[in-house]
Amino acid sequence: xxxxxxxxxxxxxARRANVSIAxxxxxxxxxxGVSEKTKKKINDIIKxxxxxxxxxxxxxxxxxIISLAVLIPRVSEETDFWEAPMKGISxxxxxxxxxxxxxxxxxxxxNDPATFNEQAAAILDGHFKGVLLAPSFIEESRMFVRxxxxxxxxxxxxxxxxxxxxxxxxxxxxxxxxxxxxxxLSTYRLKEKHKVAVVNISKETDSYNYLQIEEGFRSYFKxxxxxxxxxxxxxxxxxxxxxxRDLTRALHTHEDIEAIFVTNSRVFSVAAxxxxxxxxxxxxxxxxxxxxxxxxxNKELIDFLICHKPEEQGYRGLMALYQTLVxxxxxxxxxxxxxxxxxxxxxxxxxx
Amino acid sequence: xxxxxxxxxxxxxARRANVSIAxxxxxxxxxxGVSEKTKKKINDIIKxxxxxxxxxxxxxxxxxIISLAVLIPRVSEETDFWEAPMKGISxxxxxxxxxxxxxxxxxxxxNDPATFNEQAAAILDGHFKGVLLAPSFIEESRMFVRxxxxxxxxxxxxxxxxxxxxxxxxxxxxxxxxxxxxxxLSTYRLKEKHKVAVVNISKETDSYNYLQIEEGFRSYFKxxxxxxxxxxxxxxxxxxxxxxRDLTRALHTHEDIEAIFVTNSRVFSVAAxxxxxxxxxxxxxxxxxxxxxxxxxNKELIDFLICHKPEEQGYRGLMALYQTLVxxxxxxxxxxxxxxxxxxxxxxxxxx
DNA sequence: TTTGATTTCGGGTACGTACCCGTAAATATA
DNA sequence: TATATTTACGGGTACGTACCCGAAATCAAA
Numbered sequence: 178x179x180x181x182x183x184x185x186x187x188x189x190x191a192r193r194a195n196v197s198i199a200x201x202x203x204x205x206x207x208x209x210g211v212s213e214k215t216k217k218k219i220n221d222i223i224k225x226x227x228x229x230x231x232x233x234x235x236x237x238x239x240x241x242i243i244s245l246a247v248l249i250p251r252v253s254e255e256t257d258f259w260e261a262p263m264k265g266i267s268x269x270x271x272x273x274x275x276x277x278x279x280x281x282x283x284x285x286x287x288n289d290p291a292t293f294n295e296q297a298a299a300i301l302d303g304h305f306k307g308v309l310l311a312p313s314f315i316e317e318s319r320m321f322v323r324x325x326x327x328x329x330x331x332x333x334x335x336x337x338x339x340x341x342x343x344x345x346x347x348x349x350x351x352x353x354x355x356x357x358x359x360x361x362l363s364t365y366r367l368k369e370k371h372k373v374a375v376v377n378i379s380k381e382t383d384s385y386n387y388l389q390i391e392e393g394f395r396s397y398f399k400x401x402x403x404x405x406x407x408x409x410x411x412x413x414x415x416x417x418x419x420x421x422r423d424l425t426r427a428l429h430t431h432e433d434i435e436a437i438f439v440t441n442s443r444v445f446s447v448a449a450x451x452x453x454x455x456x457x458x459x460x461x462x463x464x465x466x467x468x469x470x471x472x473x474x475n476k477e478l479i480d481f482l483i484c485h486k487p488e489e490q491g492y493r494g495l496m497a498l499y500q501t502l503v504x505x506x507x508x509x510x511x512x513x514x515x516x517x518x519x520x521x522x523x524x525x526x527x528x529x
Numbered sequence: 530x531x532x533x534x535x536x537x538x539x540x541x542x543a544r545r546a547n548v549s550i551a552x553x554x555x556x557x558x559x560x561x562g563v564s565e566k567t568k569k570k571i572n573d574i575i576k577x578x579x580x581x582x583x584x585x586x587x588x589x590x591x592x593x594i595i596s597l598a599v600l601i602p603r604v605s606e607e608t609d610f611w612e613a614p615m616k617g618i619s620x621x622x623x624x625x626x627x628x629x630x631x632x633x634x635x636x637x638x639x640n641d642p643a644t645f646n647e648q649a650a651a652i653l654d655g656h657f658k659g660v661l662l663a664p665s666f667i668e669e670s671r672m673f674v675r676x677x678x679x680x681x682x683x684x685x686x687x688x689x690x691x692x693x694x695x696x697x698x699x700x701x702x703x704x705x706x707x708x709x710x711x712x713x714l715s716t717y718r719l720k721e722k723h724k725v726a727v728v729n730i731s732k733e734t735d736s737y738n739y740l741q742i743e744e745g746f747r748s749y750f751k752x753x754x755x756x757x758x759x760x761x762x763x764x765x766x767x768x769x770x771x772x773x774r775d776l777t778r779a780l781h782t783h784e785d786i787e788a789i790f791v792t793n794s795r796v797f798s799v800a801a802x803x804x805x806x807x808x809x810x811x812x813x814x815x816x817x818x819x820x821x822x823x824x825x826x827n828k829e830l831i832d833f834l835i836c837h838k839p840e841e842q843g844y845r846g847l848m849a850l851y852q853t854l855v856x857x858x859x860x861x862x863x864x865x866x867x868x869x870x871x872x873x874x875x876x877x878x879x880x881x
Numbered sequence: 882t883t884t885g886a887t888t889t890c891g892g893g894t895a896c897g898t899a900c901c902c903g904t905a906a907a908t909a910t911a
Numbered sequence: 912t913a914t915a916t917t918t919a920c921g922g923g924t925a926c927g928t929a930c931c932c933g934a935a936a937t938c939a940a941a
Contacts, residue, residue, distance in 0.1 A: 197891040233585040234927035358874045516875040522710045523868040549921040586897035
């Protein structure tokens with residue numbers, strides 16, 4: 178059994194155009210040194226044959242390496258969420274390494290915007306051909322990507338978006354809709370239909386992301402005209418003691434809260450609080466497939482987790498850069514991740 | 530920027546062993562014509578250098594093609610579920626085609642086991658190097674894969690499993706757990722906690738698959754000691770009229786059914802029935818991301834759909850064969866798909 | 882028209898592996 | 912020992928593309 182020979186390569190194009198392979202190659206990579214006339218002739222034949230370069234041969238013959246930079250939060254004791262995107266990034270890396278792509282990862286501290294700026298500066302110095310980043314700090318990210326744009330370095334956002342910057346693409350959740358789903362799940366065990374709480378545990382409680390999620394959350398109740406009071410609880414300090422203190426105060430003020438929706442992965446700290454205070458009557462919904470969260474899911478202190486395939490985000494983010502820079506193929510500007518619902522029952526089979 | 534030269538290829542092996550590249554190649558493919566002594570020497574060097582063949586160069590140089598067969602149900606008017614796996618299969622196909630893999634697909638009729646046997650026979654005649662199949666008919670599938678095993682042709686099951694056959698791998702749902710999740714979702718709108726129905730619409734109502742799902746379903750209530758009566762409704766004829774007739778009878782006998790769990794993708798026909806009879810008070814849960822099902826999900830006649838990533842099943846199934854036959858890499862024997870929960874709110878972002 | 886500069890192009894080798902073909906060495910046979 | 916066979920191995924080309932280098936063709940200036 179032999180390969181079918183319906184494949185037309187540069188050789189056939191060269192033959193038909195009465196030129197050498199080298200000239201065809203020049204046109205394909207639009208390098209200089211080809212007259213307009215022959216360029217047109219060759220381009221016509223390329224179109225006619227619908228020429229698809231053999232990427233195997235191409236990468237094999239090429240000696241160039243393409244270096245990409247990744248800028249994401251460091252995994253801390255507080256949350257190991259970013260392990261998952263990192264895993265996806267590594268997977269993509271090992272897949273495309275053989276095609277001459279080299280990935281360098283830079284980490285910043287989620288509690289310190291200055292570290293973001295440091296690492297961003299390092300990337301700008303590093304002559305990278307593309308950047309993948311988590312724009313956790315909005316303003317800092319804006320500054321950085323503007324510098325990238327000036328250098329004509331394409332960049333990809335994952336996990337959260339920064340609107341109106343000219344990014345290559347965004348890969349992450351549809352935040353509004355995600356909050357909407359969170360609201361639906363919050364009603365699962367609602368009885369008296371009294372009060373639900375939106376808890377925001379983060380230094381940046383007013384970021385675009387959280388506002389989007391909360392808006393989606395509120396819209397669900399508005400759309401259904403459900404007479405439910407929504408209590409907003411902001412917890413700026415992310416350590417366990419602060420969380421306990423703030424929650425105690427909030428639950429004291431609002432005794433009849435029946436459900437709590439945590440807008441990020443730190444839902445486990447709320448679960449810990451509920452466990453300590455024996456408040457399994459309160460329904461708890463949060464984000465992300467973390468070990469701690471899953472543990473509380475299994476203890477039935479957390480009812481639902483919403484996940485957005487963080488590993489896939491990392492994988493696809495890197496692949497998007499690979500596609501544009503190596504394959505020269507177009508990528509979609511926005512790629513929304515699925516809004517996955519994880520419960521105690523299906524968690525064992527979840528693919529992060 | 531140049532590629533790092535830490536890579537050792539056949540050339541380096543040949544140099545170190547004082548032989549030619551051709552001899553190294555003979556050892557690598559354990560072809561004949563090499564003395565034991567030099568074979569050992571070369572093998573030692575291969576191990577020492579941890580030689581990884583450059584798959585790009587390998588496939589480029591090789592003229593061999595590897596042909597694979599796919600055996601799945603034809604898309605019928607009754608259900609277009611198999612469109613999704615087919616899509617995944619096509620995607621895998623176009624990805625690996627350039628590596629010299631050729632895929633031929635054979636379709637059978639879900640209502641006629643004889644067509645399965647016909648197509649299976651055709652595959653056995655076709656000298657394929659590997660087979661991907663949906664074992665919809667258990668006994669027929671057993672016969673077929675035994676013939677494959679005799680011919681040393683590896684085979685992969687998708688969507689449902691056939692226990693105790695020596696398959697290369699199974700890619701599909703954990704059926705028991707899937708039923709378990711279905712049970713949980715069935716309680717979402719339960720009020721009086723009376724009766725729930727398990728509806729099985731299929732020619733093969735006693736197949737291994739459905740039994741597994743139902744067992745999972747029942748286990749959920751048993752595990753929680755919920756005093757709920759489970760009504761089993763079997764509908765052997767899959768046309769709309771039969772479904773209407775059987776459901777009418779069943780709902781007449783059991784007036785207080787509050788939730789219906791359909792064990793496969795034909796849940797839309799139940800939804801149609803409920804819509805016609807204005808029974809939106811009955812909670813409905815079923816399977817699969819079909820256009821019709823999504824329509825009823827949006828009309829809120831279906832509450833939840835459980836999905837098992839059919840497209841990915843097709844993709845991964847073919848890739849598993851590719852991995853073993855082309856790359857010679859091992860694959861996991863069982864790959865359970867996630868048990869995805871699709872609602873009206875998150876359906877727009879679901880990845881089938 | 883000649884010279885020189887510039888543009889336009891082709892030959893040829895390399896990437897790492899597969900595999901054909903021919904031949905030297907080893908072994909068997911006369 | 913000479914010859915026939917077999918075994919063991921090397922040379923070399925091909926896969927489809929990238930890209931260097933040099934040369935022919937074209938153009939500009941004198």
